[in-house]
Structure formats: structure tokens, C-alpha cells
Amino acid sequence: MKYDTQHIDKYLNGELSQTQAKAFEEQMQSDTDFAYEVKLQQTAIEAVQYSNFMTKIKNVREEIAIKEAPISIEVQKEVANTPRVVSKPKRPGIIRRLAPAIAFAAAALIALLIWQPWQQSLYTPYVLKTTQMSSGKQALKEAQDTYNSGDYATALPLLEKFPNNISVQIAKANAEYNLKQYDAAAATLQPIASGNSAYKNTANWYLALTYLKQDQSEKAKAALKEIKSGDYYDGAQKLLKKIK
Secondary structure, eight states, rough: OOHHHHHHHHHHHSSSOOHHHHHHHHHHHOOOHHHHHHHHHHHHHHHHHHHHHHHHHHHHHHHHHHHHHHHHHHHHHHHHHHSSOSSSSOOHHHHHHHHHHHHHHHHHHHHHHHOTTTTTGGOOOOOOOOOOOTTHHHHHHHHHHHHHTOOOOHHHHTTTTTOOOHHHHHHHHHOOOOOTTTHHHHHHHHHTSSSSSSSSSHHHHHHHHHHHTTTOOHHHHHHHHHSSSTTTTTHHHHHHHHOO
């Protein structure tokens, strides 16, 4: 049986009325095939977000490896070219004497970046992709395009016009995050993270990242523990192991 994917999308985006949402959820309870279709669509959305995140981590690791190589090669050349016997010994320069310490510090920095994926360099913005079959469609498209372009300051007031659209609210929180408005971002995400919508895991993931930016590790761990399944689960488990 084919189901209306646009209707499912509207439910996942929180665009149905209370009555429509209740009828939708009743259909999921009575129709297992329909519930499976909804879960597939939800999983696809979360998979895109998580895939983008993991790709970003891979790119950063590769970039770090490239930047690390010249340091290692330089140190190796210096050791190899150091003469065994020198007729007039000279005191080594400051750079040569500090080379081992510099190499060690670089390695420590690389390890820190790799094992702390909540750092800004590893943060992947939420991609807003939603539809609205109403008179506000053009306004929503403008907000979506502005946000996805990375112009968060301009996008924020546009996103605020859709307080009942869960997907838009997550985008709003991401805009606040990127504008370093961490308290506002947390306040936007908290009701979604504590709710039962299809975006619960997504909200808890970004809420954890927001708390970590505020050095609130206990709250971050609590948010990550709420992610009990889905595409953010593995990432949440890895972060929990790294947070002390």
C-alpha cells in the first residue's frame, strides 16, 4: 500500500493540527505497515544528519593527518642530518632544542581534536528541509534558504515566525548556537528534547553539544543518555565515553 509521504512529512515536521496528529498516531497504532513507513521516513531524515556529521569528522581527521606529516618529516630529517662528530660544537638553537616538545604538543593537540567531536570544528549544522502547504510557504522557504546558506543572524528572526514547526525550531536553535547564544539555543531545544516527537533524538543531540559549549558536562551526559536508539545513538555513546 502506498502512503502519502507529504502527510507523513508534515507530521514529522510538527505541521499537523492537534486533531490531525492524534488521528495520525491512532493510524500508526492500528496499521503496522503505516507505522513502519513513518519510521523509515524518520530514519532517513536522521540518517542524513548523522551522515553529514560523520563525513565532517572524517574530513577533519584527514586534514589533521596532512598537517601533521610535515612536522614529523622535519623532525626526522633533523635527526638524520645531525652530524655524529663536530669539530667545533655549537649550542643548539632554541628551535632545535624545542623541536621534540613542539612535536609532542602537536600530537597532543591532534589527539584532543580527534577525541572531542563536540568542538566547533567538528560541529555539523542541522540541515532544514521542510514543506508547508499554506499561505506561509514563501516565508518558510525564505527562512529555510537563508538558514541553510549559513546567514544565521538574518535567518533567526525569520525562523522565529514558525514556533509550532519542530524542524524549524531545531534550525532556530542551531542558528542561536552558531551565534554563540547558547542559553537561547538550550531553551529552544529543551521542550523538543523532553517531548515525544520524531525529532526527540535530534534535539537531544544538539542540546548535548550546546551544554558542552557551556561546560555543563553533567547536563550534556543527561541529554545524550536520552538517545536510546536511531542514527544518533552510536555518536551519543562515543561522546559519553569521552566526557569526564
